[in-house]
Amino acid sequence: VRGDRRIPLTAREFALLQFFMEQPDRVLSRTSILEKVWDANYDGLSNVIDVYVKTLRQKLEAEGEPRMIETIRGRGYILRSPDRVETR
Template identity: 50%
Template sequence: MTDHILLVEDDPKLAEFIAAELSLEGYRVTIAPTGMDGLSMARETQPDLVILDWMLPGISGLDLCLRLRKTGIQVPIIMLTAKDEVPDRVAGLNAGADDYVTKPFSMEELLARVKARLRRTHPEEPDVLGFEDLTLNRLTREVYRSTQLIELTAKEFDLLEFLLCHPRQVLTRDQILEKVWGYDFMGESNIIEVYIRALRIKLEANNPKRLIHTVRGVGYVLREYG
């Protein structure tokens, strides 16, 4: 089931940018432009996670965080803030925020924090995935083949993570596009082939035994050497 994220951000350009990036990661996103909108939407839509700007028109993000917690909403809250002083961080955490990201921030950092917080709400999902001599750590975002550290880009990591979540299962191109790139992907039609090839090169650099196999006319599968 797709996780639903409520984004409370009054800057329309920033909100659209963040929402687009989250959508590409497969999340369902609702945008609230004010604190009061955020409060009502949180009650109505019951999101899985809230991203909350500190500086909002009307009630502040800090006050909104307090109100959400007082109304019994216990989903993870990540605050976006330009305030980086220790007292400000403490105030945010005391208001009930689970994490904060300081502006300006990289989208990769925000995505990593979103994934980490949502993972804690899905305790059945392991932090470390493995298959044969391949190991992927979701928390540190490190990948090893045997004892060899493999350097991957963010999207290569996401693709490998999806394959490791479904070992020996043939995954279609549509399934991979939906889960790794998002429903609205409009890029190159051969994007999956490009990333599979890049993954194979890196994974087989010191071990030629192939783990990612092509199932012609269908898609790809992670299975034993062969």
């Protein structure tokens, strides 16, 4: 739920969001995300994490609102705490 809006998530989307929420304001590498959320070894070529992060952003972030999940180039992704969110 975000505000008054219920947001439907798949089991995998929920697991990914939960992993982010357990470690706010920490950069999570693609390798660590894949190992914890997918229980798989990262081959370096898959874009499955990028696709799921994009889908989560579309579901969670309304246009014009600050970005909650940021890409840290060359390192991974980070879920910002509400007081540390930057506007787009």
